[in-house]
Amino acid sequence: MTDAASAVLSVVLTVVVLGVGGLCAAAFGGVLAGPSVRHGLTLPLAETARLLRQRRRSAPGADLLLWRIAGAGLVLVPLLMLAVVPLGPPPVLDSAVGVVWFNTADVAVWALVWLLGWGANATFALVGAFRFLASALAYELPLMFALTAPAVAAHSLRVTDIVAAQAGLPYVVWMPLAFVVLLVGVAGFSVWGSLGPAAGPDLAGGVLGELSGPDRWLALTGRYLLLVAGSVFTAALFLGGGAGPLLPSWCWLLVKSAVLVAALVVLRNRLVLLRPDRFMEIGWLILLPAALLQLLVVSLLVTVGGWS
């Protein structure tokens, strides 16, 4: 196969994994929410049909340019995140700094969610935007240190190298804290579950409240895609990527990612909502020291114990 064909295959695969993954996550969430399995399974498609036909509305003075950029960006960022992950064939962008690339993409969500709240020119949406930035300050630093642990162990920032380095033992076994912290970060940048007060019901939907029609569809889709992209990346970084018996490697990666997505969807409404004033302390006093401690242990094991 030529280089061009393989690159096209990688791009198509990335888009398909994200799209199908997001659809499945939304359908699973629909089934959990009830009232019937059939209703839940058709919910994502029904919502899509409804929202794409709905007429757009906006408040006077809404900053439409920034608002639309935010919605479209939320769908684009997950694609950028997955571009550095090997989904079977080589990744779209086999970057030597893949981990930092992912981090950069997830920082872009700061700007996008804030703009989503700002562009609406509505009070509750803006309050939601500020809430997101506040909780982002609490999850982002622990997330960054959690990302460094596998990179230290694999002696590389390239995601392909990190996956290859886990051929013997998945990193989750000896970096459980970093794994948990990264999953909290994934929930954070997906505005998900406990970390979703930016779009909370107490704010009448917060950053999502003023959205309608295709704009709302883009933002909701972007949230599911971020969840899927974050889970696939976590599976590659901590669960050994495609390593596993019997099944082919792309299949294993999808199974592992699906388990993570399913766990996040199940936990969505089962944990208490953490407003930033509560989560700030949790992030800085629990998650950040935990991630740093994990990094210390990993560094010692790598340098003194010779682990990799």
Next chain:
Amino acid sequence: MILPLVLIVAAALFCVGLYGALSQQVVVMVMMGLELMLNAVVLAAGALWLFLAPDVSGQVLVLVVLAVMTLEMAMGFAVAVLVHRTRGSDMTDQLTDLAEDPAR
């Protein structure tokens, strides 16, 4: 011809930033001007690394400039918060306590 081209672009960025830092009245806007000037320094440092220094020092310089940016942001915001709390605004024109001619 590539290096002079990059440096001229960096000079343009620097001068736009200088204009902003000199002409803006609000502390945060002044900081945006300073950021733009440092942005130009980053660009120039990258180009100078590419053409002059095939070792790691150019990269270290870029990282130092980034660190300077964060320090500038942190202190700038802290001062802006303090000024805003004590004076109810953050216009630079009111911060003339240390000026030689207090009438200005």
Next chain:
Amino acid sequence: MNVVVFIIVFLVLALVAVVSGALVFVIDSMARATYALAISFVAVGGALVLFGLTYPGVITILMMIMEMAIMAVFMIMFMGMNPALIPMSMVHGQRPALVASAGLFVLLVVGILLAPWPQHPHAAPARARQLGQALMGDKMLVMMTISPVMFATIVAGVVLASHRTRYDRFGDDLDRRVASDPQPGGVGR
């Protein structure tokens, strides 16, 4: 990479960087001004990646998007009006500023054009590992200088910005066991 492609890509990035940098001081909306600056930084980060400085380039983009997201908060906090609706013009001494910056630009360009520059870039690749080893090796002094300055900045920033001291939190004799804070915090102290 082909030199022509290199120059074209660089010119596009340069145009984006300079134009969006200038827009910062032209457009009325504070949110748009802040994110115009972010775009300028992203373009410069892209130029660094183009030069082969992948790690510093991507780090620049990461940090600057973060900084601008925070900067927007301060802009809105201090301006106290809806900038999407009201045009803002808060400038002083515009003419001297224009003269100074234009003069400096001319000076810089003359200097750049007169200086003898090497014609060809070197082919040494930039590796993040190399950078890390330098910072922990023979460039250790840089790290040792930045670290205490960063720490001092954190302390100084909090001291300047916080309006509550430890006496507000722990009482006049500092004998309150649990700090009294306006927000309870999340870990049940």
